[in-house]
Amino acid sequence: MNEESESRRCSRCKQYLPCTAFASNKSMRDGLQAYCRECAAEYYRQRQEAKGRKVRVKVPVPPGHKRCPQCEEVKPHSEWERNKTTSDGWASYCRVCRAERNRISYFKRKYGLTPVELDALITAQRDICCICLAASAEHVDHCHETGRVRGVLCFSCNAALGQFKDRPDVIRRAAAYVEGIAWKPTLVAPGVYQLPS
Numbered sequence: 070m071n072e073e074s075e076s077r078r079c080s081r082c083k084q085y086l087p088c089t090a091f092a093s094n095k096s097m098r099d100g101l102q103a104y105c106r107e108c109a110a111e112y113y114r115q116r117q118e119a120k121g122r123k124v125r126v127k128v129p130v131p132p133g134h135k136r137c138p139q140c141e142e143v144k145p146h147s148e149w150e151r152n153k154t155t156s157d158g159w160a161s162y163c164r165v166c167r168a169e170r171n172r173i174s175y176f177k178r179k180y181g182l183t184p185v186e187l188d189a190l191i192t193a194q195r196d197i198c199c200i201c202l203a204a205s206a207e208h209v210d211h212c213h214e215t216g217r218v219r220g221v222l223c224f225s226c227n228a229a230l231g232q233f234k235d236r237p238d239v240i241r242r243a244a245a246y247v248e249g250i251a252w253k254p255t256l257v258a259p260g261v262y263q264l265p266s
Contacts, residue, residue: 131143212235
């Protein structure tokens with residue numbers, strides 16, 4: 070009689086297993102699930118796969134470590150950022166994968182570019198800045214009014230366009246100035262200048 074109370078039959082695999090092999094279920098008469106933990110996990114996996122979803126395989130992880138679902142590597146806690154809102158107190162992804170996910174999310178949100186589209190844009194420019202034709206293209210340039218992506222520039226050229234506030238007339242005057250065509254505007258009225266032709 071004592072043996073019967075300490076073991077239970079699984080409705081799925083039909084084996085007699087100790088009660089610790091069953092999860093709790095308050096709606097059942099004896100307070101335990103009908104399926105053992107292994108059968109319940111297998112049943113859940115089959116139902117999710119039938120819906121077209123993927124269930125992560127549970128991997129044993131040593132203490133002080135965590136498995137990253139993106140790179141699928143087990144890494145020590147030193148390679149994770151803290152997150153008080155999670156059950157274990159650590160971020161969902163390791164630092165490297167989290168940085169990559171944030172980068173992809175930023176380009177999609179800000180410019181509407183996927184990683185493939187961004188790589189294609191850089192490849193089309195032969196990885197060279199469109200303005201100086203010297204430095205490598207690393208910064209996405211876009212029109213601040215329309216949001217349209219114009220190309221990929223080096224840091225200096227992208228910053229220069231920002232300093233000139235994307236005004237073509239100012240950029241042309243700057244080019245003329247650099248080429249040695251010095252001009253001095255004539256004051257016509259307070260705050261109104263006449264530019265030389």
